[in-house]
Amino acid sequence: MDPLFAAAPFTGYVYPNETVFPWGVLIVVYPYLTGLVAGAFTVSSLYQVFGLKQLRPVAHFALVTSLCCMIVVPVPLLLHLGQPERAFNAVFTPHWSSAMAMFGYFAGFYIILLIIETWFVFRPYMVQQAQSRKDLLGRLYHVMCLGSYDLSDKAMRYDQKWIFALAILGIPGAHGLHGNVGFLFGSLKSREWWSSDLMPVIFLFSAIISGVALLIVLYVLSCKLRRVAVDIPCVKGMGYTLWGFMMFTLLLELVEFGSLLYKGREGIDMIMEFISTKLVVPFFVLQLSIGAVTAILILSFLFWRHITGRALVAGIMLSALLTLFSVLMMRFNVVIGGQEISKTGKGLLTFPWEIFGRDGILAAGSVLIAPLLLLLVMVRILPPWQDSPAAASH
Amino acid sequence: MPKHIVRLILLIVAFGVAVVSARNFLVDKSFYEYGHYRGNAVAEIARDKPKYQGTTYCQSCHAAQFAEWSKGVHDRTDIGKVVKCEVCHGPGGGRDPQQGYINASTGPIHPDNLKLAVPTDTRALCTLCHEQMPGRPLQQAQIVIEDHAGAQQCTLCHNPHSPRMIFGSLAAPAHPGNAAAGRDKIDMCASCHGAEGISAGLPGPTLAGQNEAYLVEALKAYKAGKRSNPMMTAMAANVNDGDIENIAAYFASLKCKRTVNAADQAALARKAGASVCTNCHGANGISTDGMAPNLIGQSKDYLANALKAYASGTRSNVVMFALTKGMSDVDAEKLAAYYASSSCK
Amino acid sequence: MDEKEQFGEGQAARRSFLGCLGTAVVGGAAAVAASAMLSNETRAAAVDAPPVPAIPGYDWSKHHWAFGVDATKCIGCLRCVEACKAENEVAPDAHHFRTWVERYVYLEGEDSARVDSQADPVNIEASGSEGKYRFANRYKDAKVDKAFFVPKLCNHCTHPACVQVCPTGATFKTDDGVVVIDHTYCIGCQYCVQACPYGARFFNEALKVTEKCTWCYHRITKGLLPACVEVCPVGARIFGDRNDKQSPISEFIKNNRVEVLKPETGNAPNVFYVGIDKEVS
Numbered sequence A: 001m002d003p004l005f006a007a008a009p010f011t012g013y014v015y016p017n018e019t020v021f022p023w024g025v026l027i028v029v030y031p032y033l034t035g036l037v038a039g040a041f042t043v044s045s046l047y048q049v050f051g052l053k054q055l056r057p058v059a060h061f062a063l064v065t066s067l068c069c070m071i072v073v074p075v076p077l078l079l080h081l082g083q084p085e086r087a088f089n090a091v092f093t094p095h096w097s098s099a100m101a102m103f104g105y106f107a108g109f110y111i112i113l114l115i116i117e118t119w120f121v122f123r124p125y126m127v128q129q130a131q132s133r134k135d136l137l138g139r140l141y142h143v144m145c146l147g148s149y150d151l152s153d154k155a156m157r158y159d160q161k162w163i164f165a166l167a168i169l170g171i172p173g174a175h176g177l178h179g180n181v182g183f184l185f186g187s188l189k190s191r192e193w194w195s196s197d198l199m200p201v202i203f204l205f206s207a208i209i210s211g212v213a214l215l216i217v218l219y220v221l222s223c224k225l226r227r228v229a230v231d232i233p234c235v236k237g238m239g240y241t242l243w244g245f246m247m248f249t250l251l252l253e254l255v256e257f258g259s260l261l262y263k264g265r266e267g268i269d270m271i272m273e274f275i276s277t278k279l280v281v282p283f284f285v286l287q288l289s290i291g292a293v294t295a296i297l298i299l300s301f302l303f304w305r306h307i308t309g310r311a312l313v314a315g316i317m318l319s320a321l322l323t324l325f326s327v328l329m330m331r332f333n334v335v336i337g338g339q340e341i342s343k344t345g346k347g348l349l350t351f352p353w354e355i356f357g358r359d360g361i362l363a364a365g366s367v368l369i370a371p372l373l374l375l376l377v378m379v380r381i382l383p384p385w386q387d388s389p390a391a392a393s394h
Numbered sequence B: 001m002p003k004h005i006v007r008l009i010l011l012i013v014a015f016g017v018a019v020v021s022a023r024n025f026l027v028d029k030s031f032y033e034y035g036h037y038r039g040n041a042v043a044e045i046a047r048d049k050p051k052y053q054g055t056t057y058c059q060s061c062h063a064a065q066f067a068e069w070s071k072g073v074h075d076r077t078d079i080g081k082v083v084k085c086e087v088c089h090g091p092g093g094g095r096d097p098q099q100g101y102i103n104a105s106t107g108p109i110h111p112d113n114l115k116l117a118v119p120t121d122t123r124a125l126c127t128l129c130h131e132q133m134p135g136r137p138l139q140q141a142q143i144v145i146e147d148h149a150g151a152q153q154c155t156l157c158h159n160p161h162s163p164r165m166i167f168g169s170l171a172a173p174a175h176p177g178n179a180a181a182g183r184d185k186i187d188m189c190a191s192c193h194g195a196e197g198i199s200a201g202l203p204g205p206t207l208a209g210q211n212e213a214y215l216v217e218a219l220k221a222y223k224a225g226k227r228s229n230p231m232m233t234a235m236a237a238n239v240n241d242g243d244i245e246n247i248a249a250y251f252a253s254l255k256c257k258r259t260v261n262a263a264d265q266a267a268l269a270r271k272a273g274a275s276v277c278t279n280c281h282g283a284n285g286i287s288t289d290g291m292a293p294n295l296i297g298q299s300k301d302y303l304a305n306a307l308k309a310y311a312s313g314t315r316s317n318v319v320m321f322a323l324t325k326g327m328s329d330v331d332a333e334k335l336a337a338y339y340a341s342s343s344c345k
Numbered sequence C: 001m002d003e004k005e006q007f008g009e010g011q012a013a014r015r016s017f018l019g020c021l022g023t024a025v026v027g028g029a030a031a032v033a034a035s036a037m038l039s040n041e042t043r044a045a046a047v048d049a050p051p052v053p054a055i056p057g058y059d060w061s062k063h064h065w066a067f068g069v070d071a072t073k074c075i076g077c078l079r080c081v082e083a084c085k086a087e088n089e090v091a092p093d094a095h096h097f098r099t100w101v102e103r104y105v106y107l108e109g110e111d112s113a114r115v116d117s118q119a120d121p122v123n124i125e126a127s128g129s130e131g132k133y134r135f136a137n138r139y140k141d142a143k144v145d146k147a148f149f150v151p152k153l154c155n156h157c158t159h160p161a162c163v164q165v166c167p168t169g170a171t172f173k174t175d176d177g178v179v180v181i182d183h184t185y186c187i188g189c190q191y192c193v194q195a196c197p198y199g200a201r202f203f204n205e206a207l208k209v210t211e212k213c214t215w216c217y218h219r220i221t222k223g224l225l226p227a228c229v230e231v232c233p234v235g236a237r238i239f240g241d242r243n244d245k246q247s248p249i250s251e252f253i254k255n256n257r258v259e260v261l262k263p264e265t266g267n268a269p270n271v272f273y274v275g276i277d278k279e280v281s
Helices: A025-048 A053-072 A074-080 A099-132 A136-144 A153-186 A199-226 A232-263 A268-276 A280-304 A310-340 A361-381 A389-393 B003-026 B040-046 B055-059 B063-071 B085-089 B122-130 B145-149 B163-169 B179-183 B187-193 B212-224 B230-237 B241-253 B262-272 B275-281 B300-312 B318-324 B329-340 C003-046 C079-088 C121-127 C161-165 C191-195 C227-231 C248-255
Strands: A010-013 A346-349 B258-260 B342-344 C065-070 C099-107 C114-117 C144-153 C171-173 C179-181 C202-204 C209-211 C237-241 C271-274
Touching (some): A010 C114, A025 A053, A025 A153, A025 A232, A025 A361, A053 A099, A053 A199, A053 A361, A074 A361, A099 A153, A153 A199, A153 A310, A153 B003, A199 A361, A232 A268, A232 A280, A232 A310, A268 A280, A268 A346, A280 A310, A310 A346, B040 C179, B055 B063, B063 B085, B085 C079, B085 C227, B122 B145, B145 B318, B179 B241, B187 B230, B212 B230, B275 B318, B275 B329, B300 B318, B300 B329, B329 B342, C065 C144, C065 C248, C079 C099, C079 C227, C114 C121, C161 C171, C161 C191, C179 C209, C227 C237, C237 C248
Parallel strands (some): C065 C271
Antiparallel strands (some): A010 A346, C099 C144
């Protein structure tokens, strides 16, 4: 029989129970996904609520992306639970002092909101499809329309009001969901690495950049796949958004990191050792240097030199990919890094990687890919493309 | 209001109703009874069957062992040191933790279908508490087992139920000898040990008043070749076991009246550092323990030779070997001088 | 359609929207609160004394349990650790402990202690098995300035961080002061394992729920001592009822200047220590 758990090797002194990591790579994926949800929704809200009109080509796409990610969000959690069939205990008898119990409500509220908003946005398309198609898909559209084909001006005005209200409500919804995840870590006084008031804020900002970056990548990819010209102003708009939020994120992370070191509370010696050994590659090299700083430098160069055309798209695409990677590494360094520092303040653990198994890399990788596959299906049912006529004819 | 919005709202309401009724159906009725938890859980957790049963449970069948234990140093409630039965034997109820999980309330109970462990590797067991180790409080009795017992098990000398009592319990010989019958057999002994058992310058040690059990064991050891001395080996070879017991009884019955210069002896004691010896041999050479011989009345040479023989292993005894190992000849002479300072009259 | 009508309809829509959302989303929470209040009220009306859990011969309102550790007495024999594993059927390996013992050794010329527990690979090698425990005599030839043993267990805090973060109410503090886990309700998220500053909790991979010390709740409710206290040969572990002024724990707290571990976390532990040192946390 396979061992039920993987014991982590350690140096120094760690509490005997700490050699089994409570949270593995699935819990790295989970905040990453909620971040993508919040970030993608932000892009759609920038268009729907804040009137960033150049984002129109990706506004609906962002909504669908957010929905696809959101549907997958509970999967890593359920996979990680010891008793997934009891997950509803947290919803039916929620312990209000627990950030984890709040998750059920944030997620439940937000996913319903997202479904309704998507429904309103795609209602005209669904009605048109339901009326024109006679096949099985037509029936599906008919059900999805709730049997009403009302596309009158009056109905559309109602829809617009709902969409606006939901888009506004969705901003605290999406960011509440992800901020709650940040709070879930930041509120734990048992771990010096997590225990920070800045944690929810950092999570939110990194969520926005990861969501914007994901949309850049997916939008450019989708244009290539659909053989449609990339809308330069749109990509440039997202590039600017990414650039601005990234600077904030990086700054916040450095402030948090600096204040942790500056306060130098109990166990700081071990944290210093952690930083100077285990953290060098995943944090300084991968997350900060290759991920964040390089991406910011590329974006700064592009906008400073007023580069445009294919080069601009390629540059923004590259920095978006780097950002996605950087945020994933940030989630890793928070979730796994926090557990690698012993609560004793006298020892360090090494995360035991697993490939197969419930908490292995394969499972986590599958969960990461799942929203993309879902998106591939979803864009066929609800095409979110709003290419400008010029581009479409191109 | 447009139809589709009415339907959407109805759908949301239906969903809400479904969730609330599912919740009411699924949540345990005792939830929130005492707080934010399932009230019945408290009694369920308390229901598990205890595995450690306590000494009274053991006493109900093992009264003799219990009595032994309760008189010994492993039951010192006065100083808070109590090694209960289940500390060494394991829990009276329940199971070996190696066997994995089973409902705690249905596990077996000793004696029905659970055998308790009788530890055999006492060297490993006793040293869990008594191995000399940095961190152990000084008042804890601690040994370096190689020095203390060589390769022997602890139970060779100690009764684990009452570790300080073992020498006494072995003291009484199996067949008490007849002193009168023994008197007729000592002609050969008298030439070296004295007719009254007091050697007073003769080559053999004083035997008057010596522990009977020790004398029996010594003679049997010579006869069996476990202890070697040219004269004694020859002598003992022709004595049968019954006579050994009688001879021992005779010499044990003789009187040895102590004469000692108290001031001299105190000075010698300080020089010799004899405190460890007095545990068994007493402060003035009169044994406090059945198996340890009286040292009173022995010559300094005899005692010094004995110590050196123990130290070198030529005379074999686990305890004496442990205590004399590494002892210098000078120390042996000092110790011998101290015990030789009491003599028989 | 004129401006006014549109406005009016919009308002109505908003109102009905809010109303329905209220029923659907807030309704769940309201129902929770309402049913909780109702059930409590009906119960309170039925009997005069507040109800207590049905434990035979035991009334939790009469007890207030607490634990003491006199580290100056501990000899590091680890009988407590083995007894706990047997009594509570804890996985017999070196990674799951409801209680454990730490050894602190200051070598000559070193400022900080070398710490290990029975789970250290060196000590597991000395015991010869992951299910049996003994401290290897690894410092016998070293120059030791100061050394001592410290038994550890769940602190059954007055403000338990683990209970605070539990999403379901599967872990809770009983009225007699013991923090326990309802293994039939735990979802196995291990948030409590993260939240405990003392490392007292662990995940039971066989039962797929979190597990920890209960002060042997099944023993103390029957008038017995916790297994670790029962077997401690030197009286280093003290247990009792603080409501009883003559109980060992009341005497222990009264007669000693007791400390708790990591007081800065605000958890307010109920395991009281004597004879620990600056590095013990």
